[in-house]
Amino acid sequence: MLSRARSTSGYRHVRASPSGVYYAEIRSGDTRLGLGTFETAHDAARAYEAASWCLRRPRAQMNFSDARTRQQAQDLTPSPRLITAEDRCIHRRLGRRLLIAEADEHAMTAWRKRFPEDVAAKNEFWAQRAVDRADRRERKALAVAQCELGSASTFYDNYPRWEDAFLSLD
Structure with missing residues (x-):
């Protein structure tokens, strides 16, 4: 069985978002399970490791070899980054600004064509x-x-x- 190549973060199923946090996910059949966002790629890889143990994946599909049991993997896993109401508010505000900027750009393009x-x-x-x-x-x-x-x-x-x-x- 071929092993999947590691992503640019250096770990399997861990990717960096544009905001600088790392996102971990795992697939179970046709379902993709999001494991949360983390401050470092290492923490996100630890979360993937714990999920791999829970889904009884072979050790070849894991990122680390130091955890010998599911409990050890869960103990080494940090809690995911919490998304607070303030984070949601900031995200909505930035989304509205983006919509306004896109509408302005569209209006300016139409103005340039017309005049x-x-x-x-x-x-x-x-x-x-x-x-x-x-x-x-x-x-x-x-x-x-x-x-x-x-x-x-x-x-x-x-x-x-x-x-x-x-x-x-x-």
């Missing part, structure tokens, strides 16, 4: 804004360089807004 001239105007606005910001940065860098070099001011003594320029700097 391509608005999209072009928006892109032109942002391109012009980038040019304006680059120009402003150049002028600021020039002014800073002139101040650091101690060069003469661009203002002269008889300039009508001489005092306004210094008063606005405060």
Whole structure:
């Protein structure tokens, strides 16, 4: 009989979820039995081990060889991670946010198809804004360089807004 390859977690029938917890499951006939979520892959593999003993699986299908009896396997198994009401609330809130984001994306796609001239105007606005910001940065860098070099001011003594320029700097 061929042995199944171990998953990326390193243990049989243990998989990592995107949230970072590990999920263990075992099959009994056509039924898949979820064993819960665990903080580490090792803990999830221990839960699979205890379930394997309960279902009288051969030792070749188990992850560990240190448990000699079903009771030893159950004693080594940690309790599954409890899913609290707060976890469910967070999950529902994230699900609603995802639905809203998907609806927004759908609406924006429909808007882009219906009003391509608005999209072009928006892109032109942002391109012009980038040019304006680059120009402003150049002028600021020039002014800073002139101040650091101690060069003469661009203002002269008889300039009508001489005092306004210094008063606005405060």
